[in-house]
Amino acid sequence: MAKIHALKISNFRGIKQFEQIFGNENFICLIGRGDSGKTSILDAISFVLSPNWNLAFFDTDFFNCEVENPIVIEASVIEPPEYLLQDNKYGMYLRGLDSKTNVIHDDIQEGQDDVLTIRLTVTKDLEPLWEVVSNRQEPIEIKSSDRASLNVFLVSDYIDRHFSWSKGNPLYALLQQSETQVDSANVIINEMRKAKGQIDGSNGFNYLDETVNKIMVSAANLGSDISGTTTTIDAKELNIKDGKVSLHDGNIPFRLKGKGSKRLISISIQTELAKSGGILLIDEIEQGLEPDRAQHLANILNKSNSGQIFITTHSRDVLVELEAHNLFRMKKNETALFSFTSELQGCLRSNPEAFFAERIIVCEGSTEVGFCRGINKFRIGLGKDNITLKGIRFANGMGSTQVEYAEGFKTAGYDVCIFCDSDVTAINDKKTSLRAKGISIIDTEVNNSFEAQMFLDLNWTGIEELIKYRMTFKDLEHIKAQVSKHHSTSLIENALTIDTPEIRQSLSKASTEKDKDWFKRTDHGEHIAEVCCRNMEFFKGKKLNFQIEALNKWIDNA
């Protein structure tokens, strides 16, 4: 069934120029910060393939309100309904898709797939014009009923009409698809006639007879015989359009239901449509829904989809249901969407919220994530800009996958910073190429783990605070025993109160001991950051100080 292979937009709302190839993707999730133009893309699709014979446009629909530049929206549709490709329809406008290169050609060749390109143009007279185009001949206008055969529907805030049976609505389209082939107009008119028959025969208006009799007498005096007069409903008023007939829950029309329920019902009508193909557009799929319902909806749509679905979302719960190839990122003023490499699949499950940011600090592990969060808290305390304002999220790189994530995010158009240590050769080797790609790197001195750098650089008072923090989890004896394992000599009574290079080293080793580590948790990281930030002036010139400064600088986008 019909799917959008490529979409081109010019001068529409916030979009000056835009061109995106969706290829064979059947489930497309648009993400991006607010005002980046996601909704405009959904609207553009619903307009260019609109089943309506007319649409109202306003000066504000033009980019920068510059009405001199026409709005042009072009959708190239693959697998269009067969009848649209007859030679007296739009068959002569056929274009060919080379599925290997995803390029659409006007010069038809063997082995190409069928494509029809539909273009909507709105000039300053605000009259929309829908045409089928190819660069071989003059465009030909496409009728609304032919556009309707593509079954494109948008679930937005104004969905009350989705519950009525008028033409161009999903319920009607569904009716057309049903095998029983009912003529909906006749069904409704017949019911109306029955209703009138019942009113006519009910004598419900006979309490009006007294007044009517007066008139009959009066008319008879004037020579007019109206003795057969009755009172009933005028058939003219029964001429109720199919649009007035809608779904009810008992006596309550669906339009009075809650926002979330209405959206779910609307979507359910349309997923029925999508089962036999169709293009479903859902803006902010999570709107009005609890996280679990939003998640469930995304899951069901993705799994049972046999048409093409476009959604936008700001919900991490929705994202975790999807695959990286489903995601397309809109960035303001960009001329195409960014797509995501499959390397980010794991990241999508573990750090869905990062995908909604503009700038990402990919941290090596939970300690580093916590450390960054701690820095953010400290900044808030100081009255500095917080990371959300700066469009930043932290992602947990899970150690070895950190580099892949960072590269994946970079290709998806994010501003990326890696926060890591320097004790893994494999990662150290890649740092030059990462920098070349424009990824910022904030790391420790060579061969140092994050903890090693910290125990090396932090002032002793700070270290004592960290030991104290550790003591809220394990008693002093336990800590001493663990540290002494890494010390050349047995620890003296007050060893953990005297600053020596060796004790710093032993503390560092003990704190990173496998399965007995001290700080490998986000909350631990946050605490360390608080200690480090507060003590910054006491370890000036040290690497740890530089790291914190560098993180602050990157956050400030300096």
Added chain:
Amino acid sequence: MLDIDCFLSHDKTMLIAPAGYGKTHSIASSMNVLKSNGKHLILTHTHAGIASIKEKLKKENIPSKCFHVETISGFAQRYVLSFYKGDDIPELGNKAYFGFILKKALYYFNLRPIQKILQRSYSSLFVDEYQDCTSNQHNLILLISSLFPTRFLGDPLQGIFQFDPLDLLVDMGNNTQMEGFSSNKYELQQPQRWLRGNNEKLGEALKAIRSELLLGNPINLSMYPAIESHCFKEEDINDPTSEYYKKVNFSLNDNSLLIIHPNTTSINPRLSLIKKFKNRFTLLESIDDKDFYKLAGKFDKIAVGQSALVIKEICTAVFNKTELDKWFNDKGLKSKTKPDEKELIKPLKLIIEDYEINPSFTKLRKAMLEIPKLPMLKCYRKEIFNCLCKSLQYADTEKTTVLGAMIETRNTIRRYGKKTNIKCIGTTLLTKGLEFDTVLILNAHQFNCPKHLYVALTRACKKLIVFANNKILTTKEI
């Protein structure tokens, strides 16, 4: 009668339909069976053919949404112009044009995406007048006949449209050429045109003659009493006192009448006959006769003060020159001194003077209409004259050139056909597919080709009169 269901039961069939045996009727009957089963493509060769098929289908109440009738050239052209991107297409009117279109059509119809469009658009194919397909057209039809059930209708004995020596007409009798179609061959048996109160005996005679011609035998006219035949010397027709002339002149009283002249290459013998018989019949013009366009173009290039001369030049081509020269000289209108002649030429003179001050095509048309009013002036090519006047008017209202208007006028005739229930003279090429109550064939012994002779003989549905220098007509082999 043709068993339609049986005929339609094969994917590839052909129907041999002699002239007047109900070929178009068979198409209508087929469509009646197929009408609920999608849309069917019907291809033919001429616009007159399209018109007659459409008329028949309309008469039989076949819904127009279930068929599409087009010429093979038009159909190929529609696809090529839609899909070919190059700008090296020869100009329409250039001889190479249709060859180019056919070559490209063959290329595009070979592509699967285009074949799919054809299959989505049509459930089956009928090709009418198949004998008129050139080899190139035949190859194109064979190519698309693999896409849907295909039926050919035609008559090998009427294949007279052989114009390009490099692209021979298809031979419907050749099994190799006709591929799978030969194995499902049907033939119509009833001479329908001569039944229903026309001339049943004539139908039988033509049926017999058909068999003889197919065998390559000579035709002995005296064996067929249903055909009126006369033996005269060829040149006698030029002598108004001869029996030949008198006989022809006498026969001209019938209303729907066609005179067939065997010479298809020059119109001069026909024009001279029109003069000899004092304009009692008109010349059937070829749709694309160059004179239509040549003369129309002259109106577009009138220099100041030259309008009378141009009118003279154009009229010389369609009126009798001797009489015309009494009113025009090398400078334009003659100045007449005799009062009666002065009076006669006055209206034309005034129009031309007015035109020179304030020119318009409407005034030229008025001037042209004055010419036949002059005494003794006879128009020998009325169709050209009428089309010229029509084009002048059209050019004025549509603000186009007279040549452009003429192309439009001729195309309209091409599409909708023209009235032929008048007395006219033509050739086999000009009258194939038409029928007249009475047909006179002049100099029938000049027909070398049995196909031309057969087409000539079968134009009459009530009365056929054949003039020849011999009762026995011998043609060369088919």
